[in-house]
Amino acid sequence: MSDITPLENLGEFGLIRRIQETVTLRQPSTRLGIGDDAAILAPEAGHDLVVSTDLLVEGVHFDLTFCPLKHVGYKAVAVNVSDIAAMNATPTQLVVGLAIGSRYSVEAIDELYEGMRLACEAYNVDLVGGDTTASRGGLTISITALGQVPHGQAVRRSGAQPNDLLCVTGDLGGAFLGLQVLEREKAAWSADPDMQPELSKYPYVLQRQLRPEARMDVIHELRDLGVVPTSMIDVSDGLASEVLHLCKASGTGARVFSENLPAANPMLEVAEEFQLDPIMCMLNGGEDYELLFTIPLKDHDKIKNHPDITVLGHMTDASDGVNLITKQGQPIPLRAQGWQHF
């Protein structure tokens, strides 16, 4: 980066004006964006609203050693949009809170907002407000996203029935293996700052980790197909953890067939290089931001040829438990081994 302008040169109000100038408003329901005590929205008639919030903390959720701020900004928006998608809703607005450590320059914050701006464009969502403050440590990003869904069509975690098909979008485990690559290269670089990180060999898993996408495409396609999931959640902590959430909320069990787990070839190659079990990567990896959902058996024909939807198995009575079924047909109880922050 060539220019380094200290944030105190701008001040809080100057920074807000700078952000405000780059924002484009697209949603008809946005009446007033950044610049007042609150944004004003006029929700579309006949719709319910959904609201979700996420924090991304430097050193916990992202590491600027290997993650460009533009990607951090994009990902911060995408993971919030993913929560909106998981309700079967369409994102409309978001607000952003930033606590900024003293080593951040105006140019660094510009990079972060550029990533958020790109994601807002990709998901057609308006940045309508925020708060910026100093922090004593690193960067903390708080995003709250709003979305809308036709009245009564929001999909909860709790609606699955025994015999519903359990489906997932895309493929799994890639984001976790991308993180393994980044951490290995960081460790090597820490030991020898002259080394060149070996990243170009791993474009797929790195993209999965650094710049995930929310699956709004699938939400729109399901709507076009006339399929309303009976339950849904996004895969942030890992598939096993999310299956358990759906089962607990719905009062069901589930059978997940291990040979159905969707693996991408680049993920399998990296798993082999790291001598990690790809099944475990797919079950417990986390951060894939795919959608896990259930549909009635009668809708199977509508989705069976969809290239981005895989049927993992089906829901059962709660008394059957929540099991991974091995190739040999043996049930193994699923355990959540997702993120442990504390």
Add this chain to the structure above:
Amino acid sequence: MSDITPLENLGEFGLIRRIQETVTLRQPSTRLGIGDDAAILAPEAGHDLVVSTDLLVEGVHFDLTFCPLKHVGYKAVAVNVSDIAAMNATPTQLVVGLAIGSRYSVEAIDELYEGMRLACEAYNVDLVGGDTTASRGGLTISITALGQVPHGQAVRRSGAQPNDLLCVTGDLGGAFLGLQVLEREKAAWSADPDMQPELSKYPYVLQRQLRPEARMDVIHELRDLGVVPTSMIDVSDGLASEVLHLCKASGTGARVFSENLPAANPMLEVAEEFQLDPIMCMLNGGEDYELLFTIPLKDHDKIKNHPDITVLGHMTDASDGVNLITKQGQPIPLRAQGWQHF
């Protein structure tokens, strides 16, 4: 505190369940609260929505040396409700993001939520969602508040006209002097940990600093009086800064009469003790969370006997500037000396 339970004993999901169990939902528009990917709301027909977000950062906005966590929780909600009030709206829901440092116990987080719970009860607002994560530093609290207002009745900063009366609720400068007391006692205690902090002499200014209230009472009373402010903002950074915001957004000037500034006796006493100019405390102190607003001259009769509303002066043409008028009738240009985070 007698019990100290490490947060890792509960884990993130355990903490969410613990919070969920203490939450009461009161708003008819809340369809689904904590526990899914997003909350579901059904906004009342004929209303606009307002949304605002605020971050409170340990070591920047609060200091646990002298601020009980219960008060921090209450204040975090109150300052967000204050932003909703400043739009002439009624708060309905909020979501809370917490980044929690490793030294916090379950009991400490319970205290924080108890404060938020009390504030939610006081302002009749539903806690409908959140996110909790570890932080590498102290505690960061992110709150996003939603409110509703009859369609078209949201009040912006930009609607003031020359000759409108400039009014403020309550009294000013107390929160700033409360902070001075706390910082003096902290410095004394740091020098001599055996000393007893001298706080009981200052109940009024300490309450103004530690547990401010949002002026929802005045919003309801103005509605009952049939008064719709032409512009409004809450006093968070200091009166001078907020007057300048209203004037800039509205394209006006203003005359603020120094002898009209509302001073409480306990504030005057502490200012004298600290040898601080009470006028400066009232103009630049910040954190009073009173409402600053303008009304048409014709509405003067409706508010002139209100015990909690003071007419500070009036708006003027922009070319007249933004001035404090001294007792001697001399204009002094107002300058913002509010908070500088960066």
